[in-house]
Amino acid sequence: MNHLAVIGHPIQHSLSPVMHMAALKDKELSDVYDYQAIHVQPTLLPEFIETLNQKHISGFNVTLPHKTTIIKYLDTLDSTAHDIAAVNTVVNKNSELLGYNTDVQGFIDSLDDNNFTYKNKRALVLGAGGSAQAVVYGLLKAGTNIEIFNRTRFKAETLKNRFDALGSITVQRNLKTNDSDLIINTTSVGLNDIDSPLPADLISEQHEVVDIIYNPFTTPLLKEAQKKHCRYINGLDMLISQGAQAFKLFTGIEPNKVIMKEALLSYFKNHSS
């Protein structure tokens, strides 16, 4: 049996096992692979890496807080992981550790899957943390004009300076949306199901709205988008698409994203309070 995993700290709420196990079963690979969440504290990351072969772990996903610190243990990086200095997928190929970033393409695929267009469009990205890096990098490469707004403006400036060469990117001093086609929330505001990163009066029908949060399923930002009759998506399709690409890297087989989504939706249904 080959073991697959997702590592993080904390990790108990990860939904990756749900969607990967469903995809493995669907592709009749459950006898060859399993997928589990493994709690790895930052200080224990070296030990986890050293014992991969002993534990028969042939691949794993990486989430917070290890996405950048993992890099020094890897033998190769794909160009995206290299450029944004973040890895979310590692393949253990005969003890050679190959690092990938599937978050970037996962985000872009989630837009494509929902017929959101972004080439030559203007996107306002809220936030300048780890998730914003993936979103901004992917969109700039795809030819979107980006504006960033972040509570801490210095961090938005840093993000802009990092990716300036890739395309059109500016920092907003005062939050405004009248020039934006797309509004994308990458902040954690909304996780509490109470707050929105954007005042309601800044959202209108012209906007397409993306929140990369998927739990709550419809964040306060998306509820407002719904009220204003905007097209909107949450982060579930990004989660699925980054996972689908990781699955292909782990197994060589393209998973069925519909099956992965059904598994997640049914998990939500059974676990909602």
Ligand code: ATR
């Ligand atoms: P992630 O890796 O998920 O992006 P992160 O790197 O901690 O997480 O980034 C969180 C983002 O949410 C940041 O842009 C943060 O803004 P700051 O840079 O000012 O900290 C933003 N954020 C978190 N809580 C916020 C709040 N209450 N209001 C506005 N922005 C907030």
